[in-house]
Amino acid sequence: MKEDFLHYLWKFKKFETLNLITTQKEQIIIIKTGDYLELSGPDFFNAQIIIGKQKWAGNVEIHLKSSDWYVHGHEKDAAYENVILHVVWEHDTEIFGKNNREIPVLVLKDYVSSETVNNYQSLMSPKSWISCEKQIAQIDDFVFKNWQERLFFERLERKSKFIYDLLEETNQDWEAVLFCLLAKNFGLNTNGNAFLQIAKKLPFSIIRKESFEVENLEALLLGTSGLLDAEKEDVYFKDLKIRYFYLLYKYQLDKAYTDPVEFFKHRPDNFPTIRFSQLASLYNKHQNLFSKIIALKSVKSIYELLNVSASLYWQNHYQFDKESPKKSKPLSKSFIDLLIINTIIPIQFAYSNIMGESFSEDLIALLNEVSPEKNSIIEKFESFGISSKNAFDTQTLIQLKNEYCNQKACLRCAVGMELLRNN
Structure with a gap:
């Protein structure tokens, strides 16, 4: 079990939301789960929750165990003063904030179905090359294509970091x-x-x-x-x-x-x-x-x-x-294709960002003209029914494998999220 699974459950309310009770036996009504910003500080900002007879607006922190609150030193951190609810998988201790205020705790595992947990555990199987290899070909084409665009620009952002560093070294030349x-x-x-x-x-x-x-x-x-x-x-x-x-x-x-x-x-x-x-x-x-x-x-x-x-x-x-x-x-044509992928498109993207312009569609169209790369990652995806027509497809699959599949980040991946939702 990982915290990102709990984040997923809370964000999308993948649990029984009726009759929620804190460990202090107070009723919980969720009006708004909050904004999941993935920044430092509490996990969800600006939540709205009724606890007992009081309506609260504030932040929600999520941990596997209640005691993780102290392991991470949140009781001494001013950033956690506005936490209105502590959501955990297991409750092993009472929680108090910086001013010795007891923070309500919700034990999430009491409200999550065994099917949801089993689907998650199946998806996170460590024995496979990618967790969803038996299901990825079934993903709706619209969902997958939209995710590919996101992956493409994530990859360009990563490559651009190197270019921005070079700009600093060369005095913006x-x-x-x-x-x-x-x-x-x-x-x-x-x-x-x-x-x-x-x-x-x-x-x-x-x-x-x-x-x-x-x-x-x-x-x-x-x-x-x-x-x-x-x-x-x-x-x-x-x-x-x-x-x-x-x-x-x-x-x-x-x-x-x-x-x-x-x-x-x-x-x-x-x-x-x-x-x-x-x-x-x-x-x-x-x-x-x-x-x-x-x-x-x-x-x-x-x-x-x-x-x-x-x-x-x-x-x-x-x-x-x-x-x-x-x-x-x-x-050669194949060598120039590599230069297009690794030099021309990244520098066009970085330059357009610096200049405040957007060439997003042009870059995708350009890469759609380039032949697909051939490597072990692309061949493996092909064996799962995911074919590549061009370099746009291959670049996005490389990003998917390296930054999501290898990290077991299924709950940050549109494919993993879609599979959990469908199941």
Whole structure:
């Protein structure tokens, strides 16, 4: 049993509301259960309750046991002075407030049906991948679609926190934020943090000034990553190394040390050398990239903007000193889709919030054009009858699994609430 179940019972009056009696044998009539704000302080604010012959307006606190009132120190906390009713599952002690006022207690388990408790316990089964895996496909489509929209924007809010932190670090420079975000996502899961460190080490003003020569951008990225530290006979390697140390001198930069980038377990097209070159080509091709990305409203226009390839040297190399068959190495459709999901939509969302504008429908429409992701979470939902037509569906399912199912937060989830209501 968890307190959030008691919150659910109280909020939706999922108990016998007639003939309620306090532990002090006074009748209770609930006029208004109060507002469940999930803030610090009492659980429900502005409730209206008749206890005995007195009508009260105030707050309601909910605990599994009466003694939890003292465990949490509420008797010393002024925020709990206006509690008019203490709702508990088990009553094990009398409760007194800060001014030694006895607080009425309602023992909820005396008024909840065994069916309701059994449904809750079944839903919270720890043995399943998700608690509702046998029932989720039966959820009304209207309920599920509305919940997906909520999940989508929750996920964007979480991603935006990282963007707002970058804004603080870059003195509100959106171009610099975009560069950091792109670098992180060009590095994918394995090299994302290392790529981000590199982007943070390089003032974006320098990237902007040197963007007219792709070799200089490659020198800065590869040099900061440590990939130019060795001694090689490769002519292009030597050229980049000379450029890198010249740029360090030109801009009075200290030689930066970051986490090493990884080649291991990557397909060659995802080698950091190739991703650095593609990122350099993108900034060589587009100045003022942020303003262009913010204006994008269709997947087709994004594909056109991000139509860049690795530079000439990397068309027949994956690493220095090792020649390979010639291949242009453009950004693939699947890679651009990842950038749409993890860079373009989050930064458009964060920017619109800062500017006080709303692009909500545009963002959903944009993600509806992107192919669904393929991973173990999506495959598992598919086995339960929940299919994904696009990236909007997959992003919401990932949010559902990570933030609700994994946390057993069924009573904060529209699916769990609907199942309990139906049962």
